[in-house]
Amino acid sequence: MPWGAAVMTDRLLADLVVVIHFLFIVFATLGGLMALRWRWVPWLHLPCVAWGAAVELTGRVCPLTPLENSLRASSGAAGYAGGFIDHYLLTAIYPAGLTRNIQLALAAILLSLNAAVYFLVWRRSRRVAC
Numbered sequence: 001m002p003w004g005a006a007v008m009t010d011r012l013l014a015d016l017v018v019v020i021h022f023l024f025i026v027f028a029t030l031g032g033l034m035a036l037r038w039r040w041v042p043w044l045h046l047p048c049v050a051w052g053a054a055v056e057l058t059g060r061v062c063p064l065t066p067l068e069n070s071l072r073a074s075s076g077a078a079g080y081a082g083g084f085i086d087h088y089l090l091t092a093i094y095p096a097g098l099t100r101n102i103q104l105a106l107a108a109i110l111l112s113l114n115a116a117v118y119f120l121v122w123r124r125s126r127r128v129a130c
Contacts, residue, residue, distance in 0.1 A: 014071035021064045028052040029110060032117035036124065049114050056107035059100060 029052075031045040055062050 008075070010071045010075035014068050014075065017064055017068040017071065021062065021068070024048065024064075025052070029113065032114045032121070035117070035121045042118070042121070045114075049110065053107050053110055056103045056110065059103060 027045065028048040031041065031048065035041040035045060054060075
């Protein structure tokens, strides 16, 4: 297997994509809590929630997954089938893999959790305004 600079760069970029992908999922899931402290956060967070829910509800694969696979392939490593959640997260939680019902459940959890957080944000903002 070749170990040139381009191969190492592609491998590091693939790892960076994994980190960014994971941080995006964490932010989409829990970032609303930051809105309890900083008023500007919803402007960044709500589009992330919408994107994450859209990907799960439509059954699509996030574009970061093919990007990671492409970088891994160009570095000589094997990519993987399915999506990021299926490969990195659900393999530990759901050994059978990502099904359509699990995707819908993840979307429901994402939307419900964030609806509850933003309800708290809204209540807090009403108290401050009164």
